[in-house]
Amino acid sequence: QVQLQESGPGHVKPSETLSLTCTVSGGSIKSPDYYWGWIRQPPGKGLEWIGTVHYRGSTYYNPSLKNRVTLYIDTSKNQFSLKVSSVTAADTAVYYCARGEVVAAAGTSWFDPWGQGTLVLVSA
Amino acid sequence: DIQMTQSPSSLSASVGDRVTINCHASQDISNYLNWYQQKPGKAPSLLIYDISNLKTGVPSRFSGSGSGTDFTLTISSLQPEDIATYYCQQFDNLPLTFGGGTKVQIK
Numbered sequence: 001q002v003q004l005q006e007s008g009p010g011h012v013k014p015s016e017t018l019s020l021t022c023t024v025s026g027g028s029i030k031s032p033d034y035y036w037g038w039i040r041q042p043p044g045k046g047l048e049w050i051g052t053v054h055y056r057g058s059t060y061y062n063p064s065l066k067n068r069v070t071l072y073i074d075t076s077k078n079q080f081s082l083k084v085s086s087v088t089a090a091d092t093a094v095y096y097c098a099r100g101e102v103v104a105a106a107g108t109s110w111f112d113p114w115g116q117g118t119l120v121l122v123s124a
Numbered sequence: 125d126i127q128m129t130q131s132p133s134s135l136s137a138s139v140g141d142r143v144t145i146n147c148h149a150s151q152d153i154s155n156y157l158n159w160y161q162q163k164p165g166k167a168p169s170l171l172i173y174d175i176s177n178l179k180t181g182v183p184s185r186f187s188g189s190g191s192g193t194d195f196t197l198t199i200s201s202l203q204p205e206d207i208a209t210y211y212c213q214q215f216d217n218l219p220l221t222f223g224g225g226t227k228v229q230i231k
Contacts, residue, residue, distance in 0.1 A: 039168075047160075047168065047211055049220040062219040064125075096167055108215040110158040112170035112179065 002027040004097050004115035011121050012091075018084040018120055022097030029078045030055045035100035035109050036073065036080045040093040041117070048093075052100055052107050053080055060107030092122045126150050126214050130223035136231045143199040145226045147212035152192045156216035159188055159197045162225075163208045171210075172197065204230060 008020035022036065029036060037052040051061040053071040061069050065084065072081040084091055094117040100109030127150035137143050147157065155175045160168040170179045172188040175195060185200045199206055207230060212223040 046224050047213075047222040049222070052220075060218055064219065104156060104215060105217070107218050108156065108220060110170055110173045110213065110215060111160075111168075112173075114167040114169065117167050 002099060002113060004099065004113060006095060006097050006115045006118040008118060008120070010119060011123070012087050013124055014088055014122055015086055018087050018091060018122070019081065020095055020097075020118065020120070021079050021081045022115060024078045024080075024099075029073065029080065030075050032056070033102050035102060035107065037098050037100050037109070037111055038071070038082045039096045039098060039111065039114075040091075041096070042090075042093045050082065050084075050095075052109070054102070058106065087122045089122050092120065094119050125219055126153060126217055126221050128212055128214055128221050128223040130210075130212060130226050132226060133224065134227040134229065136229045137202050138231045139202055139204060141202045143202050143206075143228060145197040145210050145212075145228075147190075147195040147197070147223050149193045149195070149214055149216075153214045153216035155191065156214055157188075157190065157195050158213045158215065160211045160213065160222075161206075161208045162211065168211060199228075202228070202230070 012018045035052045038050040068085045070083045096117045098111035098114040129148045131146045159172040161171045162168040176188045187198045209225045209227045
């Protein structure tokens with residue numbers, strides 16, 4: 001059974017770069033059948049898709065984050081990572097990593113399973 | 125971007141009641157619609173994919189229907205463990221977008 005676990009700093013200062021890693025266990029990240037994605041949820045609010053990566057290198061990003069986001073995948077460690085640059089208080093959220101299935105148009109999917117999430121607070 | 129609008133934003137019902145949650149897409153998304161359940165303090169969990177396909181292990185009291193722009197999640201007999209916020213999500217087009225959520229409480 002595949003499990004995902006987010007890790008990274010819980011606090012980032014404004015204008016700095018937020019970096020998180022998702023470790024996948026119980027399955028290989030090198031499967032052609034799956035995407036690996038990030039979704040965030042500001043406190044008390046709804047869900048926002050950040051981006052998705054495939055182990056072959058394809059990446060898909062939410063334009064709302066205006067080129068501040070980069071996704072990486074490390075198949076040797078069975079991990080994928082997220083970087084968000086120039087953060088502001090608006091980037092304060094619980095960040096979830098999740099697995100998507102390659103089923104439809106490029107980059108599109110449902111997400112299952114999800115990691116437990118990690119809260120990142122952006123403040124001085 | 126495709127906007128997903130859920131209604132109501134919250135509801136209160138009694139145990140055993142039939143509960144219906146609506147999700148409207150700003151354009152035709154065919155059958156590319158999923159539903160998630162998020163219990164308090166937990167990560168979201170996939171309930172239904174492709175409009176009406178229950179994820180393995182999800183109780184049969186949950187069902188999904190709809191097509192095009194209007195979709196419905198139904199809980200046929202509300203149980204105490206169903207207390208959660210429910211989100212719809214479209215995957216017809218990038219960016220992937222979610223509805224604002226419907227919080228379900230017990231009366």
